[in-house]
Amino acid sequence: MSEDDEVLGGHVQEIRRGSVVLACLAVLRTPQYGYALLSTLDEAGFPVDANTLYPLLRRLEKQGLLSSEWNTDESRPRKFYVVSPLGERLRDEMAQEWADLGARIESVLRGGTP
Known part of the structure; x- marks a missing residue:
């Protein structure tokens, strides 16, 4: 990988x-355990490494x-996560900010002013 690719990849x-946090809060409207959440996020176009997701889940829970x-109930115990009322509020606020930010970025990309 070239130095330019590394710079671009970092950005x-x-x-x-930030989008992974919003995606987790959106997906976890219904309870899911970690591995299922990894798969759901990946299918939705948000590939996340398990070593990133599990600490994120613990932080969001904290x-x-x-x-x-x-x-x-099953042979293998699983920890299921679901968004809390505070998480729902944050999800809604983040989704609105995401939409507003996207509109402002589109405007400046087209040469307009935000």
Whole structure:
């Protein structure tokens, strides 16, 4: 990978970082366990490494944006996550900010002013 590719990749990664939080809050309207969430996000075009997702889930839970519950009904216990009321509020605010930001970026890309 060239130095230019590394620079570009770093900037693209910065854009994606915040979008993964919003995508998680959107997907977790219904409870999912970590591995299923990885698959769902990947299918939706948000590939996330497990070493990134699990710390993110713990952080969002600690912040009160997610709640979790262990399901021990199956042979293998799984921790299911779901968005909390505070997480729903943040998701809605982030989605609105995302839409507003996208419109402003489109405007400046077309040569207009935001």
